[in-house]
Amino acid sequence: MGLIEMSASPIVQTVNLSKTYGAVHCVNKVDLLVQEGEIYGFLGPNGAGKTTTLKMLLGLMKPTEGTIRMFGQNLSKHRSAILKRTGSLIESPSYYGHLTGLENMKIMQRLRDVPDANVNEALRIVRLENHKNKKAEQYSLGMKQRLGIAMALVAFPKLLILDEPTNGLDPAGIGEIRELIKSLPSRYGMTILLSSHLLSEIEQIATTVGIISEGKLTYQGSMEKLKISSRTAICLKTGDNSKAERFLLTQGFSPLGSGDRLEFDLVDDVVVAEMNRMLVEHGIPVIRIEEQKKSLEDFFLERTGKGRSL
Amino acid sequence: MTTLLGLEFFKIRRKSIGTMMLLVLFVEMMWAFMSISRSIARNPDHAGWETVLYSISSMNGLFMPIITAIVVSRICDMEHKGSTWKMLVATDVSRSRLYAAKFICANALLLGVTVVQVVLMIFFGLVKELPGGPPVEWLLRFAGGTLLTTLAVTALQQWISLAVHNQAFALCLGMLGGFIGMTAGLFPAAARRLLIWSYYMDLSPVAYRYAESSGDYFVQPAAFGLAAAAVAIAVLLYNAGRFHVTRQEI
Numbered sequence: 287m288g289l290i291e292m293s294a295s296p297i298v299q300t301v302n303l304s305k306t307y308g309a310v311h312c313v314n315k316v317d318l319l320v321q322e323g324e325i326y327g328f329l330g331p332n333g334a335g336k337t338t339t340l341k342m343l344l345g346l347m348k349p350t351e352g353t354i355r356m357f358g359q360n361l362s363k364h365r366s367a368i369l370k371r372t373g374s375l376i377e378s379p380s381y382y383g384h385l386t387g388l389e390n391m392k393i394m395q396r397l398r399d400v401p402d403a404n405v406n407e408a409l410r411i412v413r414l415e416n417h418k419n420k421k422a423e424q425y426s427l428g429m430k431q432r433l434g435i436a437m438a439l440v441a442f443p444k445l446l447i448l449d450e451p452t453n454g455l456d457p458a459g460i461g462e463i464r465e466l467i468k469s470l471p472s473r474y475g476m477t478i479l480l481s482s483h484l485l486s487e488i489e490q491i492a493t494t495v496g497i498i499s500e501g502k503l504t505y506q507g508s509m510e511k512l513k514i515s516s517r518t519a520i521c522l523k524t525g526d527n528s529k530a531e532r533f534l535l536t537q538g539f540s541p542l543g544s545g546d547r548l549e550f551d552l553v554d555d556v557v558v559a560e561m562n563r564m565l566v567e568h569g570i571p572v573i574r575i576e577e578q579k580k581s582l583e584d585f586f587l588e589r590t591g592k593g594r595s596l
Numbered sequence: 597m598t599t600l601l602g603l604e605f606f607k608i609r610r611k612s613i614g615t616m617m618l619l620v621l622f623v624e625m626m627w628a629f630m631s632i633s634r635s636i637a638r639n640p641d642h643a644g645w646e647t648v649l650y651s652i653s654s655m656n657g658l659f660m661p662i663i664t665a666i667v668v669s670r671i672c673d674m675e676h677k678g679s680t681w682k683m684l685v686a687t688d689v690s691r692s693r694l695y696a697a698k699f700i701c702a703n704a705l706l707l708g709v710t711v712v713q714v715v716l717m718i719f720f721g722l723v724k725e726l727p728g729g730p731p732v733e734w735l736l737r738f739a740g741g742t743l744l745t746t747l748a749v750t751a752l753q754q755w756i757s758l759a760v761h762n763q764a765f766a767l768c769l770g771m772l773g774g775f776i777g778m779t780a781g782l783f784p785a786a787a788r789r790l791l792i793w794s795y796y797m798d799l800s801p802v803a804y805r806y807a808e809s810s811g812d813y814f815v816q817p818a819a820f821g822l823a824a825a826a827v828a829i830a831v832l833l834y835n836a837g838r839f840h841v842t843r844q845e846i
Contacts, residue, residue, distance in 0.1 A: 341682075341846070344682075344685075344686040345685070345686070346682055346685055346686060346845070346846045347845050347846070348845075365688070366688050369686065369687065369688035370688055372686075374683075374686045376682050376683075376686065377679070377682075378679055379679075380678055380679045380680045380682060380683035381678045381680070382607060382674055382678050382680060383674075383677060383678055384609075384610045384611060384674065385607070385609070385610070389606075389609075392606070393603055393606065393607065394687065396599055396602070396603060396606075397599070397603070397684070397687050397688075397689060398687065422678075437683070
């Protein structure tokens with residue numbers, strides 16, 4: 287596991303965090319490390335243990351084993367102080383359907399003891415100010431999700447924990463929420479811990495990634511490192527792949543893999559064009575040239591060691 | 597705690613709890629007053645405050661468990677429907693305090709029902725020109741007995757309403773309680789002590805004594821032992837419910 291370097295004051299740090307039900311390990315010795323100002327993408331397939339982990343961070347579930355430190359304090363001893371600085375949206379958005387959006391916000395305002403300005407600002411951020419007097423049960427799923435985020439934001443917490451915030455949203459809604467989340471650390475100095483089973487989502491939002499599979503944290507590191515470790519390959523499909531491979535070897539091109547397509551670790555357009563010219567001149571027809579980028583999904587599947595659907 | 601209690605009253609807006617309470621109360625009082633009027637018409641000896649107090653107490657055995665089930669269910673169900681338990685707990689709301697706020701809110705509303713009952717009883721008695729002025733002591737004992745019994749019934753209903761998401765279960769329990777409360781007089785005394793719904797009649801200041809084909813109303817002495825038992829059951833059910841609900845994983 288590629289662990290990121292420890293800094294002086296991680297916002298979230300878990301050690302050996304575990305949750306078991308009988309013989310089933312929902313979360314198994316997870317060492318999570320979230321630094322201040324990060325957007326930490328907590329990635330894993332459904333049932334991997336993401337929500338259980340986040341629930342333990344919020345004191346909604348008791349860990350079977352391990353410790354949780356947030357803002358440098360032990361959660362079990364300083365739960366109240368920690369939760370005062372944490373906003374959250376876990377699983378589906380929580381709201382009182384018979385109350386308006388504004389009334390829901392007022393409830394959070396009184397619980398958090400914050401001024402009216404915070405309510406207005408949070409509603410403005412999620413662009414619900416024009417729908418605040420509508421009952422929450424009449425909101426679309428996207429609006430409910432935005433209301434949930436606004437309720438989590440009302441105290442402008444230092445840490446925002448969002449569990450699958452784009453679940454059930456249409457592409458436009460996903461884009462909107464994504465941009466909103468990306469803007470929070472710079473605008474309000476927040477640290478975001480975000481879970482998702484959508485690799486593309488995490489890839490576009492997160493600055494640091496933790497991959498969890500079957501309760502175990504299989505990777506943790508910066509998104510930059512992850513992107514470097516994913517590579518770009520050029521795939522060639524020719525009229526005779528075996529002949530093409532033999533010929534290209536003589537020309538100094540060594541394929542990474544062969545079969546239906548010949549795969550080369552190349553990115554330079556000029557070299558690709560040269561290779562194409564040589565093959566054609568040698569009487570080997572080139573049927574297709576494609577650039578194949580190894581995605582985060584491929585990396586994830588490598589990490590979890592299986593090709594299962596996310 | 598004040599904030600949580602205030603929020604409970606804030607959250608029940610548009611839940612039509614007041615309308616529901618008034619509707620059931622209206623049915624109960626209409627039924628009771630028509631029955632008392634007919635009884636007085638048939639037997640002028642029954643034209644007394646005892647008849648009113650006994651009738652309403654026995655009717656409460658049927659209606660109060662149902663009203664309580666409705667009120668408590670409405671107060672608790674909104675947390676299930678909107679998955680708001682996790683939001684509240686993650687906002688550092690103490691589950692025990694939230695449980696207490698709901699209990700106080702429900703009982704405050706149900707106390708309102710009892711007060712309205714007392715006012716209507718006085719109004720009915722004055723309209724019917726029942727002998728003597730309104731019996732303040734009996735009315736206070738009636739209100740006190742109803743309140744104590746309601747505390748215990750509320751504790752049980754709140755436990756069920758919060759522990760079981762499907763509110764049909766809690767409402768069925770309310771109806772079962774109403775049936776037991778209505779037929780409480782048929783149970784042996786020892787069995788009645790265990791059935792909290794029977795306390796509406798047992799803590800009433802007036803009882804009915806059967807004598808062959810007829811009977812008469814009589815004022816029973818204040819049953820402090822029964823009142824203490826009602827409080828003990830309320831405390832037991834409240835704490836058992838709180839212990840169970842606050843330890844459930846969200």
